[in-house]
Amino acid sequence: MNYGTIKKNDIANGEGVRVSLFVSGCTHHCRNCFNEEAWDFSYGNPFTPETEEEILDALSPDYINGLTLLGGEPFEPENQRALLPFLKRVRERFPEKDIWCYTGYLMDKELLEESLARCEVTDRMLGMIDVLVDGRFVEGLKDISLPFRGSSNQRIIDVRASLENSGIVMKKLS
Incomplete structure (x- = not known):
C-alpha cells in the first residue's frame, strides 16, 4: 500500500486533534474529489x-484524540x-484513542454485504474503527456547513453501536 500524506495535527477530519493518514488508491472517482491524485x-x-512508527509516535501526545484514515479509499481490499x-x-498501544475512517462505500450495503469492497479482512477492520464516515462525495x-463531511448524503456512523444493534446508528457529535 502507498500513502499520500500524513497530517500530525489535523482538526478537520474528526473530533479533536488527530493524526490523519491519507492512503493511495480509489476506484470511486467521485466528480470534483478533493484528493483526485x-x-x-x-x-x-x-x-x-x-x-507505522512515525504515525504511532505522532499519536502518543495526550492532546491527540486519535487516528483518522482517509484517501484515496481505505476500504479498497x-x-x-x-x-x-x-x-x-x-x-494495542493506544486503547483510549479513537479511530475514524472515511469511505465512499456504504457500511450497510457494501461493507457488510457482498460487494467489490468486501474481502477476508473487512469485518475485522470494521471492528477496529469507532466512527465511519460513509458514502461517496456527491458534487x-x-x-460546506456540514461537520466532518463534504456532501449531505454522507453519514457519520457509530460503528460499534451499529454492529451491536445490526443497524446503522449515527454518531452523536460532541
Whole structure:
C-alpha cells in the first residue's frame, strides 16, 4: 500500500486533534474529489514499518484524540489488508484513542454485504474503527456547513453501536 500524506495535527477530519493518514488508491472517482491524485494506487510513498512508527509516535501526545484514515479509499481490499495489522498496533498501544475512517462505500450495503469492497479482512477492520464516515462525495449535495463531511448524503456512523444493534446508528457529535 502507498500513502499520500500524513497530517500530525489535523482538526478537520474528526473530533479533536488527530493524526490523519491519507492512503493511495480509489476506484470511486467521485466528480470534483478533493484528493483526485490519490486515486492512483502507486501515488505517494510506500507504507513501511518506519511509516507505522512515525504515525504511532505522532499519536502518543495526550492532546491527540486519535487516528483518522482517509484517501484515496481505505476500504479498497488491498488497502484493508495493509491497514488491518497497523490498526491492531494502534489499538494495542493506544486503547483510549479513537479511530475514524472515511469511505465512499456504504457500511450497510457494501461493507457488510457482498460487494467489490468486501474481502477476508473487512469485518475485522470494521471492528477496529469507532466512527465511519460513509458514502461517496456527491458534487450536487456538497454542503460546506456540514461537520466532518463534504456532501449531505454522507453519514457519520457509530460503528460499534451499529454492529451491536445490526443497524446503522449515527454518531452523536460532541
